[in-house]
Amino acid sequence: MNAAARKPDHVYLVDGSGYIFRAFHALPPLTRSDGTPVNAVLGFCNMLLKLIEDAEAEYIAVIFDAGRKTFRNEIYAEYKAHRPEAPPELVPQFALIREATRAFNVPAIEIQGYEADDLIATYATQAAAQGHDVTIVSSDKDLMQLVGDRISLFDPMKNRKIGETEVLEKFGVAPDKVVDVQSLAGDSSDNVPGVPGIGVKTAAELINTYGDLDTLLARAGEIKQPKRRENLLANADLARISRDLVTLKRDVPLDVPLDGLAKQGIDGATALAFLQQNEFRQLITKLQARLGEAGIKASRGGARTENAKSGDATVQIAADPAAFSGTHELVQDEERLVAWITRARAAGAIAFDIETTSLNIIEAKLVGMSLAVAANAACYVPVGHEGKSGDLLGGATERPQQIPLDRALALMKPLLEDPSVLKIGHNIKYDLAVMRRYGIETAPIDDSMLISYVLEGGAHGHGMDELAKLHFDHDTIKFGDVAGSGKSQVTFDQVPLDKALAYAGEDADVTWRLHNLLKPRLIAERLTTVYETIERPLVPVIAGMELAGVKIDAAELGRMSQDFASRMADMEGEIHDLAGAEFNVGSPKQLGEILFDRLKLPGGKKGKTGAYSTGADVLEELAETSGHPLPQKVLDWRQLAKLKSTYTDALPLAIRPETGRVHTSFALAHTSTGRIASTDPNLQNIPIRTEEGRKIRRAFVAEPGHVLLSVDYSQIELRLAAEMADIQGLKDAFRDGADIHAMTASQVFGVPVEGMDPMVRRQAKAINFGIIYGISAFGLAQQLGIPQGEAKAYIEAYFERYPGIRDYMERMKKFAREKGYVETLFGRRCHMPGINDKNPARRSFMERAAINAPLQGTAADIIKRAMIRMPGALQDAGLNGRMLLQVHDELLFEVPEAEAEATGKLVKKVMEEAPLPARKISVPLIAEIGTGPNWAEAH
DNA sequence: GGGATCACG
């Protein structure tokens, strides 16, 4: 992964002693019912809880002074000698604040003989040296000398950060000179003597003039003002002693190493017990809400042992939300299910997950449902588990006790459809689709997978197993662990209840935790809009498309398969004759040996594997140059082999008998740019470019009385390039509805559009595509089959004519380098791990991706916006068509014949206006309509 | 299970 780009860890060091004094004076008096004053303790608890919850802290500790005598008293007996005794109302609060610290599971650090400031200095110095960021929670001026690049202070009373600027304001010098100023000015409250007659102002002036204390003292004789000169000369030693007093010790031998300050989860029971003891009612309510709803943010893998006190009736919190207890409830009767549903309603949100017999939403039979209402608070409701059928040796088991399916669904339906209860899933599209088949419309929803995708798309995968490992360092139970793998794998209805409970309960538990961890980040990282206006509303729409499926003429595909088979057999015969040997034409390795070893055609090795490269480009080159007929024959054979194995053979097998249609699955959180991907089967790569392949589209048909309607964006990415790179010439051309490639040719090569050589236009077209891909001379040369130098000249000419495009490319690269991601017009972030890779090949690869991603990603955002509006738009217009497929810039519908024209116009309008009202694009977006009895004719 | 190949936008 990308260690270099990772955010540094953050260390929070709370100055406990400093805090208590200031809080005591700042807050109104407050006592608990036994008379113990607790105002400073309450302030402290508020501050600490806020810190634990809000701060992205990996390390937290509270540091205290231990006793009054320190090594400074040996240097100067009078140090802090005139401190008055602490007010009596403050005294008992010292111990309580230490207790509070421990109750929140934060280390309380103190060492005899050292002040808190010295410990803070030592930890801060070590942490900064390790590359961590440090925030010292204190406003003590004595700590300001520590401020630097990685270290800052935070004033908890004024809610204000104290960085280098603020230090400069206060002392008139940079943090590294604060000690020098303090040595001269002294400090009456600490009884640091300093030099008489010199205050902070004068001290700063002197230090700024002479650089540092030693230089100043050495050259004190040069000072013009007689009084100041004499004082300095007479009290040089006093200044040096003062320096020793104010200089914080950064090498205190620590009892607890920095690692020991790693943030732990709050133990709900312990913390609540402390708050109750001190009667902090508001805090109790707040903490209970937090724990009940979520559990405090999970610590990084922090496993702990503390248990809830069983005697405390008011505290019913899972012992440690940060650790996975794995104790979930198996719900086998209606009473218990009702109890959980009640709990769910009270919580207002549940993590929800279903177990089924298949990943295919049409085939899947419901086996069980799990839900979680808090961390470590999940249940599993089996509804479709079968007993084992046994074998020749017996071993058959009874069907386990379960709530009947229809009863469970009847109880769950009101909850799943309750608008006041949020249903959180991880890839909830699946659960939503299957539940819809059972007559339940799950809403409202949240999806932890999509939240993760919006936050960190492109940085890593977003499967639950991967995220649990990443965020909680937790190894989830894998499907194979409970259902077996390979030949012995069984469907989930065959899994014993104990294993099913552990697996399904964990799924809901992890989903809850992920949501709890990631959802707040959407707001903090300004990604809520992308999630709420694009990703989340798309879920039910895509589910509808998957459930709808598309009709395929299996008989037609079968005939094509037979045709392909016989033609391939003929070709194989010819190929073997030409080669003079029998070999597997489908084996690139054997083919390479035939072509280059046996027939001695010109060409070379390539690739790490040492095998000959026999890709289409190589064979095409060979067919032209060698004059041998074999390469072309192989190319023809390969085309048929591809079409047969991937399409004409495979697609009929994908037809679901339940519906007689093919139902793809769209992956919503898979691509680095925001596009969706189609799998099982992939219906986004159905052939079209060759006539032979195009025939396969004829097998995608409409139901009787219906037609297929295809509407696709024309040149959307190039239009977006014109818009986002602000290329006036391109924008004008699009506005005029001109032939964009001819226009580019004219602009770049200076030839008139009238009577243009088609070759020139083709080259311009390749350049236009190159723009979208992050153009390189090599790539363009390869594409056009021209020398690299010539390609380079074209690109130069293009940049010359349209400087905006070069600016855009540089801007994207810079943005990506600095932020680690690039953005679409709608605010989606496409992460680019490796953009700063030291390997130039990998780096340039990511740079081209950084140039392409905003264009491809913005186009993806736009079509998604159109798709979200489509069902409502159709319904409002009283149209009965259904959206079936999305192919990146195309939407395919199945519509009643009589509605084809009206639907086409509506869809076109929705697609063209999709950016509005969020973004107004100055280049017109054009969508083109096609209809027909099959996809080939509709497109 | 990884690499090569090729289907799409």
Next chain:
DNA sequence: GACGTACGTGATCCCA
């Protein structure tokens, strides 16, 4: 100038 190249996907096949 290094490095190895157009951007983004998924399915199928071969072969270790």
